[in-house]
Amino acid sequence: EAGVVQSPRYKIIEKKQPVAFWCNPISGHNTLYWYLQNLGQGPELLIRYENEEAVDDSQLPKDRFSAERLKGVDSTLKIQPAELGDSAVYLCASSPQGLETQYFGPGTRLLVL
Amino acid sequence: SQQGEEDPQALSIQEGENATMNCSYKTSINNLQWYRQNSGRGLVHLILIRSNEREKHSGRLRVTLDTSKKSSSLLITASRAADTASYFCATENLYSGGGADGLTFGKGTHLIIQP
Numbered sequence: 001e002a003g004v005v006q007s008p009r010y011k012i013i014e015k016k017q018p019v020a021f022w023c024n025p026i027s028g029h030n031t032l033y034w035y036l037q038n039l040g041q042g043p044e045l046l047i048r049y050e051n052e053e054a055v056d057d058s059q060l061p062k063d064r065f066s067a068e069r070l071k072g073v074d075s076t077l078k079i080q081p082a083e084l085g086d087s088a089v090y091l092c093a094s095s096p097q098g099l100e101t102q103y104f105g106p107g108t109r110l111l112v113l
Numbered sequence: 114s115q116q117g118e119e120d121p122q123a124l125s126i127q128e129g130e131n132a133t134m135n136c137s138y139k140t141s142i143n144n145l146q147w148y149r150q151n152s153g154r155g156l157v158h159l160i161l162i163r164s165n166e167r168e169k170h171s172g173r174l175r176v177t178l179d180t181s182k183k184s185s186s187l188l189i190t191a192s193r194a195a196d197t198a199s200y201f202c203a204t205e206n207l208y209s210g211g212g213a214d215g216l217t218f219g220k221g222t223h224l225i226i227q228p
Contacts, residue, residue: 004155033215040220040221041220041221042201042203042218042219042220042221043156043201043216043218044218045215045216045217048215056215091155091156093155093156100143100144100146100161100205101146101158101161102156102158102216103158104148104155104156104157105155106153106154106155107154107155109153
């Protein structure tokens with residue numbers, strides 16, 4: 001069974017530029033999460049989707065961050081414009097409906113210069 | 114924001130020894146989970162313990178949960194070099210109607226197993 005796929009794995013951009021991250025969850029997993037992980041810290045939830053509906057986006061900085069999961073499968077997380085403080089690893093995770101265990105992708109490491 | 118704190122922040126032991134990591138959290142929970150993260154990789158789920166359970170085992174892993182003290186411990190017995198990683202506890206908070214809510218992670222314990 002293929003795991004959660006994320007791309008790109010690494011991204012270097014200059015501040016004020018836009019950036020987008022893509023996630024393909026495990027087939028059949030209804031729930032999809034985006035987390036942000038700063039160096040030396042644990043992941044912090046940005047947004048949670050149940051199918052195509054964002055059911056928890058309270059931690060998403062909506063002035064510059066946006067996310068979508070149009071067909072309830074793949075998801076895209078966007079930052080526009082990026083700031084220096086956005087440098088971090090962006091993790092995507094998915095889980096089957098009704099189960100608490102989450103399956104994480106390898107993450108996208110973003111460096112904003 | 115981080116829910117809990119792992120203790121210690123870093124731990125270095127010899128191969129074959131047991132490793133114990135502790136986690137404290139702040140709010141009432143549905144369950145507590147432990148994840149492992151190897152350097153530069155995603156997190157891997159290790160074990161889940163529910164709020165009405167006190168102890169759980171999985172292979173070389175033993176997890177305890179004390180909801181009165183809002184704390185948990187992870188014991189890895191007979192450690193191996195491959196166990197070198199960061200270990201995170203994560204809680205699913207008691208406010209939802211069930212299902213797979215977002216997890217609140219601690220800062221992690223960095224474990225080094227020396228051969």
